[in-house]
Amino acid sequence: MRTLTKQIIVYLALVFGFSSLPYYLIIHTGRLGTGAGMAVSLIMWCPGLAALASCALFRIDLANLGWNWRPAKYEIWGYVVPLIYALPVYIGTWLLIRGSFAFYDFAKPMAESFGFPEAPLATTLLLGIPGLATIGVIGSLSRALGEEIGWRGFLLPRLVERVGFIWGCLLSGCIWAAWHYPALLFADYNVGTRPAFAWACFTLMVIAISYVLGWLRLRSGSLWPAAMLHASHNLFVQAIFDRMTRPVGRTLYITTEFGAGLALAACVCGFYFWSRRKEVVPVVSHDENVRIAAVA
Numbered sequence: 001m002r003t004l005t006k007q008i009i010v011y012l013a014l015v016f017g018f019s020s021l022p023y024y025l026i027i028h029t030g031r032l033g034t035g036a037g038m039a040v041s042l043i044m045w046c047p048g049l050a051a052l053a054s055c056a057l058f059r060i061d062l063a064n065l066g067w068n069w070r071p072a073k074y075e076i077w078g079y080v081v082p083l084i085y086a087l088p089v090y091i092g093t094w095l096l097i098r099g100s101f102a103f104y105d106f107a108k109p110m111a112e113s114f115g116f117p118e119a120p121l122a123t124t125l126l127l128g129i130p131g132l133a134t135i136g137v138i139g140s141l142s143r144a145l146g147e148e149i150g151w152r153g154f155l156l157p158r159l160v161e162r163v164g165f166i167w168g169c170l171l172s173g174c175i176w177a178a179w180h181y182p183a184l185l186f187a188d189y190n191v192g193t194r195p196a197f198a199w200a201c202f203t204l205m206v207i208a209i210s211y212v213l214g215w216l217r218l219r220s221g222s223l224w225p226a227a228m229l230h231a232s233h234n235l236f237v238q239a240i241f242d243r244m245t246r247p248v249g250r251t252l253y254i255t256t257e258f259g260a261g262l263a264l265a266a267c268v269c270g271f272y273f274w275s276r277r278k279e280v281v282p283v284v285s286h287d288e289n290v291r292i293a294a295v296a
Contacts, residue, residue: 008139008159011060011155015150017045022039022042023182029187032187032188043183044143047146047148049148049150050208059126065149066217067222067223068222069222070221070222074222080232081232082233085264088265089261091225091246098248102243102245103124105244106240107120107124110123128230132235133235136239137232140234144216144234145231148213152213152214154174166255169207169211169213169274170212173207173208174255177213180202180206181199184199192247201262209269211270213226213275215280218280
């Protein structure tokens with residue numbers, strides 16, 4: 001167990017150390033788009049790079065990070081779950097807050113980018129959204145994978161082995177949330193609501209989703225379902241739903257990753273997977289490198 005604790009401490013030191021440079025650049029400009037988006041892509045890979053470095057330092061087999069893809073149903077769950085908790089929040093907001101549904105604002109630039117400005121509805125429904133939901137999620141996955149190799153591939157199994165599923169997911173969620181705080185507090189990774197409100201909603205959402213990610217990681221024995229959920233969440237919430245939503249009235253206090261609606265919906269989803277926590281069992285090998293066995 002002391003070896004596991006040492007691995008966790010070294011890993012976290014590496015994560016925050018690696019993240020310091022891209023965060024410096026982001027805070028310096030005050031924008032996530034620093035370096036044409038390269039800074040945020042780099043920072044999303046810092047947890048993964050720290051995991052690979054930790055494996056090298058402790059001579060851990062990289063297979064323990066959970067590279068296997070089996071069975072595919074868990075990856076499908078990862079893709080679908082963000083739609084389950086996010087879409088009702090946005091639909092409810094569009095229906096209840098007049099003027100908040102801004103499909104045309106989303107469709108117009110989409111149609112122009114395809115060269116069909118005269119047909120925004122057809123272009124967006126037939127080309128834009130299907131393209132984002134398929135090809136777009138691959139691009140999102142390429143960045144989300146960097147985080148999930150670290151947070152769920154390396155860190156979570158060790159935390160769960162030390163303190164159990166409930167506390168392991170809670171601690172990993174708190175660490176994951178705190179890792180985002182520099183961009184939230186000192187750059188434009190927010191939507192302009194009161195900082196304390198945005199901070200609280202974001203933290204609650206991240207912790208709740210950590211239980212979903214944790215269950216998928218441990219149940220499947222693979223990091224891919226978690227990476228797929230992360231990618232799907234970023235794509236649908238940030239690239240589609242937020243862009244279809246006009247910030248009128250109290251919209252921003254309900255939607256986005258900093259709104260109460262998404263935070264509460266994530267909590268409901270997280271509670272469901274927390275209730276199924278007995279379906280996953282962590283197993284430690286003799287050399288104290290964590291391996292995961294899914295309950296049949």
